Amino acid sequence: MANTKQPGLRRPNDPPVLILTSLAGGPKHGHALAKDIEAFAGVHLGPGALYGAIARLEERGLIEPLGAEDRRRPYRITPGGVAALADAVADMRRIADVGSARLGPMLGTIG
Amino acid sequence: MTGPDESHRPDVDRLLRWYPAAWRDRYGAELATLVEDELDGARPGAELRLSLARAGLAERARGAGLVGDSRPASERVRSGALLVLVAWAAAVVAGGAFAKVSEHFLTSDSAHALGPARAAYAVVVVGAVAGAAIVLSGAVVALGAVSDFTRAGGWRAVRAPLTRAVVVTAATVTAFVALSVWAHRLNVAQRNGADLGYSVAFLAWVSLVSATIALWGAAGVSVARRLDLGARVLRVEAGLAVAGAAVLTMLTVAVGAWWAAMASAAPWFLDGRRSGTHPVPAPVPLVALGGLLLVAVVTAGYGVVRIVRSWRALAAA
Structure with missing residues (x-):
C-alpha cells in the first residue's frame, strides 16, 4: 500500500495537492488539469511544473495513466492518492478550523 | 475535435531537449501536446522556454540522484x-x-x-x-566493477565521452610538444608575457588542459554511473x-x-x-x-x- 504521509502534500498550493484535488473530480489530461486547477485555485501551473508533479505522483503510485487519446494521456487518482489527499485535506482543515476559530472574535470586533 | 496546431512542432520538440531521454520517452509527447495546447498557435515565449529548461534540468538532476529522494539510496x-x-x-x-x-x-x-x-x-x-x-x-x-562492466560490453555506452577525452588529450599533448619547442627558442622575459604570440598560445594550451581534465572527469562520471x-x-x-x-x-x-x-x-x-x-x-x-x-x-x-x-x-x- 502506498505511504499516505507523502512529502510535498502539505501546502494547499503545492502542485501535487492541486493535481490530486483536480483528479478527485475525475480523470483528466494535462491541458484539462491545468485549466481546472486555474479555475478552482486561481493557480496557473506551467507545463514543466505540471508534468514534473505528474511524474512524481505517478512514481509514488498516487495517480495512474489511462489509455492515450490522440497524443493526450488522461490520468486518474489511485486509492493511495485518495488516501494521501484525504490526509492533506484533513491537515489543511485542521489549520483552517484553528484559523477560523481564532479569527472569529477578531472579525466580530472589526465588524 | 481538432488537434493542436503543428506549425511550431519542431520548436516545441527542441524545448524538451533539456529533459533526460528516458523522461522524454515516457512524458515527452504528452508534454509537447500540453505546450501546444497552451500556446494555441503562438510561438513559445522566453518565460516558457526558461521554465521548461529549468524543469528539464531539474529532472536530469533528479534522475541522476543529485536532488530529491526518488532515486535509491545507493x-x-x-x-x-x-x-x-x-x-x-x-x-x-x-x-x-x-x-x-x-x-x-x-x-x-x-x-x-x-x-x-x-x-x-x-x-x-x-x-x-x-x-x-x-x-x-x-x-x-x-576496478573490479569496471572489469565486469567492460566484459559485459558496457564500454559501448561510454564510447562517446571516452573518445572525446582521448582526442582532446592527444591535441593537448601535441600542443604541449609544439609549445615546448617554441619556448626553448625564447628568453625568460618572452616566455613570461613579452611575446604576445607565445602568451596567446600558452593560454590556448591552458584552455586545452582544462578541457582535457573536464572531459576525463565527465568520462569518469559517465563510467562510474553505470558500474554495478x-x-x-x-x-x-x-x-x-x-x-x-x-x-x-x-x-x-x-x-x-x-x-x-x-x-x-x-x-x-x-x-x-x-x-x-x-x-x-x-x-x-x-x-x-x-x-x-x-x-x-x-x-x-x-x-x-x-x-x-x-x-x-x-x-x-
Whole structure:
C-alpha cells in the first residue's frame, strides 16, 4: 500500500495537492488539469511544473495513466492518492478550523 | 475535435531537449501536446522556454540522484561521491593555475619573511598529494566493477565521452610538444608575457588542459554511473569521497593562507612587479583560481551532504 504521509502534500498550493484535488473530480489530461486547477485555485501551473508533479505522483503510485487519446494521456487518482489527499485535506482543515476559530472574535470586533 | 496546431512542432520538440531521454520517452509527447495546447498557435515565449529548461534540468538532476529522494539510496550516495570527484577535477585546474602563480615565490623575499607562506604552500602540496591518492584509491577500489562492466560490453555506452577525452588529450599533448619547442627558442622575459604570440598560445594550451581534465572527469562520471558497485565498495567510495572533500577544503584554506601571507610579506610578487612597490594583492589569475576552488569546495560539500543524508538508508539496505 502506498505511504499516505507523502512529502510535498502539505501546502494547499503545492502542485501535487492541486493535481490530486483536480483528479478527485475525475480523470483528466494535462491541458484539462491545468485549466481546472486555474479555475478552482486561481493557480496557473506551467507545463514543466505540471508534468514534473505528474511524474512524481505517478512514481509514488498516487495517480495512474489511462489509455492515450490522440497524443493526450488522461490520468486518474489511485486509492493511495485518495488516501494521501484525504490526509492533506484533513491537515489543511485542521489549520483552517484553528484559523477560523481564532479569527472569529477578531472579525466580530472589526465588524 | 481538432488537434493542436503543428506549425511550431519542431520548436516545441527542441524545448524538451533539456529533459533526460528516458523522461522524454515516457512524458515527452504528452508534454509537447500540453505546450501546444497552451500556446494555441503562438510561438513559445522566453518565460516558457526558461521554465521548461529549468524543469528539464531539474529532472536530469533528479534522475541522476543529485536532488530529491526518488532515486535509491545507493544512487544518491554514488552521485554524492561523483560530485566530489567533479569538484576535484575543478581543483586540479585551479591547482595548475596555482602552481604557475606561485612559481619561484621563494625568491621574492627573505626566507624568514616568507615562513608563513612556505608553511601554507607545504600544506597545499600535502593536500594535492593526498587528493591524488584518494582519487586513485577510488579508481582502484572500483576496478573490479569496471572489469565486469567492460566484459559485459558496457564500454559501448561510454564510447562517446571516452573518445572525446582521448582526442582532446592527444591535441593537448601535441600542443604541449609544439609549445615546448617554441619556448626553448625564447628568453625568460618572452616566455613570461613579452611575446604576445607565445602568451596567446600558452593560454590556448591552458584552455586545452582544462578541457582535457573536464572531459576525463565527465568520462569518469559517465563510467562510474553505470558500474554495478556492491554495497561494500560503495561504502568505501563514499568514505573516500568524504575524505576527499575534507582534503579539498584544507587545500583551499591553505591556498587562501598562502595568498594572505604573500600579500603581507611580498605583495609585489602577486602582481608580478618589482620588489618594494605596493600593488593591490589580488591579481586576476589568483582571484579566478580562488573562485574556482571555492566553487569546488561548495560542490564537494553538497556531495558530502547527499552522502550523509542517504547513508542510513544505504546501511539499512
